[in-house]
Amino acid sequence: MSNIDDQISQTRERLRDLQAKARKLERRDDTRRKILYGAAVLKLAEELEGDKRKRLYARLHDHISREKDRKFLGLQSDAQDQQ
Template identity: 45%
Template sequence: MKPSEKNHDLETRIEEAQAKLKDLKAVARKQARRDETRRKILYGAAVLDIIAKWRDETGKTEGRQIEDASRADRMMLALHDRVSRKSDRIFLGLEERTETL
């Protein structure tokens, strides 16, 4: 094999390795987005479950019912405050924001 052919072969292998690396990085980014979405879903479900438990009056004293309902209301207000995209606010039945934070 001539030196120029070796060079060409090495350059081709380098290009192939770089293309493979690019593809692997894309796969890693895609997996990271999936993982982030899954985390959001899991934590969101957990928060909604906590709020549902606070709203459940079964077996609670009147004072505890009031305290937990207030806690649930504050949490929902905090969550609603974090939703900024207009289409998301419409989907959740929230009022349109008049100011941005």
């Protein structure tokens, strides 16, 4: 009986390891997807002219809500935007 319990324990541990590996791969793929889409949007913005470019950046800036990210990009804080 102890042998079966050991096998069950080992199998559960292997399952946890595989689940952790799957989560890591999902995060990696999500990060890569964000980088690729971000690069595509930046390339698109370079190709736009004047007012269209400004409107695109304004719309993008509206979706950046983390204060740390806004500061990094040189944007006004959300509190300043709402005044």
